[in-house]
Amino acid sequence: EAQVTQNPRYLITVTGKKLTVTCSQNMNHEYMSWYRQDPGLGLRQIYYSMNVEVTDKGDVPEGYKVSRKEKRNFPLILESPSPNQTSLYFCASSPGSGGAADTQYFGPGTRLTVL
Amino acid sequence: SQKIEQNSEALNIQEGKTATLTCNYTNYSPAYLQWYRQDPGRGPVFLLLIRENEKEKRKERLKVTFDTTLKQSLFHITASQPADSATYLCEGPNAGNMLTFGGGTRLMVKP
16 A cells, blocks of 8 residues: 555653654655644645755754655654654655645654653 | 745535635745645645646536636635535645645534
């Protein structure tokens, strides 16, 4: 089944404790992206990647890191999480460059709480 | 800055009526807009894409329009059903290869 998977689905952590949220897609998509969704602010793009070893900042990259060592995986790293990073996070992938009107396929979401 | 905006107020309509949701864009001219449906706690799911040179697109009970003069896309659901209740998101391209979403409009269809 074609899908985007994220792990963990739920995570409660404490300020400053490094964490990684994994994202994997099995559709051989070029473009992958991370979003956070907060009430009243909608979906905001954190980072995106157009291909292996190519990553770029989105609207809200501060406090996050990403890597794209393999085409299928795009982990989101919070080196020192803070309470303002408490949010619902979505990973998404699409076939092309993102600028070519490609439909995004979203993962199920990761609900992160930073205490 | 380039923005996509949707009415943040929930839209309540009666079953069987047509729901119309609005997506406005400012400070740029997107080559396309996409509409997604999102249910609570779940990821958005693609519904329709419309390009700037297309006036209208249809899919079953769904219709999307793109008006470059008004800088607006309208999303219509005809013969709405309670199962159509969800949040609907408008998305378009942004600077570089970024993508941007509107804040979404929550639709409630009452039986």
